[in-house]
Amino acid sequence: MKIDINTKILGLIGYPLGHSISPLLHNYSLEKLDLNYVYLAFALEPDSIQKGLEGLTALNFRGINVTIPHKNRVIPYLDELDPLAQKIGAVNTIVNDNNKLQGYNTDAAGFKRMLEDDGNFIISGKKAAVIGAGGASRAVGVVLCHSGISELYVINRTYDKARKLVRTWQQFYENIKIEAVPMEIAEYQPLIKKMDLIVDTTPVGMSPETDVEPVIAAHTLHAGQLVVDLVYNPPETTLMKAARSQGAQTLNGLDMLLYQGIEAFKLWTGQEPDVDDWRELASANIQENAINETHN
Ligand code: ATR
Numbered sequence: 001m002k003i004d005i006n007t008k009i010l011g012l013i014g015y016p017l018g019h020s021i022s023p024l025l026h027n028y029s030l031e032k033l034d035l036n037y038v039y040l041a042f043a044l045e046p047d048s049i050q051k052g053l054e055g056l057t058a059l060n061f062r063g064i065n066v067t068i069p070h071k072n073r074v075i076p077y078l079d080e081l082d083p084l085a086q087k088i089g090a091v092n093t094i095v096n097d098n099n100k101l102q103g104y105n106t107d108a109a110g111f112k113r114m115l116e117d118d119g120n121f122i123i124s125g126k127k128a129a130v131i132g133a134g135g136a137s138r139a140v141g142v143v144l145c146h147s148g149i150s151e152l153y154v155i156n157r158t159y160d161k162a163r164k165l166v167r168t169w170q171q172f173y174e175n176i177k178i179e180a181v182p183m184e185i186a187e188y189q190p191l192i193k194k195m196d197l198i199v200d201t202t203p204v205g206m207s208p209e210t211d212v213e214p215v216i217a218a219h220t221l222h223a224g225q226l227v228v229d230l231v232y233n234p235p236e237t238t239l240m241k242a243a244r245s246q247g248a249q250t251l252n253g254l255d256m257l258l259y260q261g262i263e264a265f266k267l268w269t270g271q272e273p274d275v276d277d278w279r280e281l282a283s284a285n286i287q288e289n290a291i292n293e294t295h296n
Helices: 022-032 046-058 083-088 106-118 135-146 159-172 185-193 238-245 254-269 275-285
Strands: 008-014 037-043 063-066 093-097 100-104 127-131 151-156 177-182 197-200 226-229 249-251
Touching: 008 022, 022 037, 022 254, 022 275, 046 093, 046 100, 063 254, 083 100, 083 106, 083 135, 093 254, 100 254, 106 135, 106 226, 106 249, 106 254, 127 135, 127 185, 135 151, 135 159, 151 159, 151 185, 159 177, 177 185, 226 238, 238 249, 254 275
Parallel strands: 008 037, 008 063, 127 151, 127 197, 151 177, 197 226, 226 249
Antiparallel strands: 063 093, 093 100
16 A cells, blocks of 8 residues: 555544454555555544544545444534434444535445345335344434335334334334334234344344344244344354244345445445455454444
């Protein structure tokens, strides 16, 4: 990589900064596509967010990714916010466009592309259940509503959190049936049976605690359903194994991570990395202690 006075800076902010594969992926493709950028990682303390974002324009960064715990905290300091990112309430990509900071949520776009490209899943008119009501759930739920899902159920251990999330989405999407469901088998079993898509956004099953009961009972799943676990380490979680044994189609969250990065790369450079290169690099480099980067 040749660095000179024209090299533009990209990066990642988070705190604390666990292991991340984003620098590896982005720098690989920047070099391969002969783009004069470098992608670095910055541990930015929550108290310093404003200073950090002012630094982006002062030092003429082209853009950054934003991860835990800053995805919602950066929003007040942006000049423009993509409507989807606004509804999600989280930004994972910032573009510096002539000293104006624009915020996007490419986790949502990444999830959508994974469903469509890897799962051959057409969202419009389908019924979906999302398990969990944290940051990852917000990106998934909003993009499903935005893409024309007909019914959406949020199942969460803390029922109140699901209800709160659902109330927000009901205001944005009045024509979609959106409901909160307690995480009790008697409540969710009849519902899960009717779903086309089930997305587990909880960290249950993530390395190192891989040998756990799936977050929902396996016998509620069946062939014809697509079951997505946003965890990608291990590549097949206990939920995915259970779903596969019931004949359902399964996906892990790795391609969502790759596609969100590709979307960010496109926003910054106008060019597109090769997803197969990234898949190979990521698979070889995801470590035991890696943070799940699409989990907010
Ligand atoms: P993320 O940003 O990755 O979505 P989060 O905001 O911490 O992470 O949210 C994690 C979600 O997984 C929450 O909805 C959490 O449920 P609670 O709202 O009850 O805390 C859910 N979750 C975490 N561990 C869980 C477990 N062992 N069983 C069921 N749900 C779990």
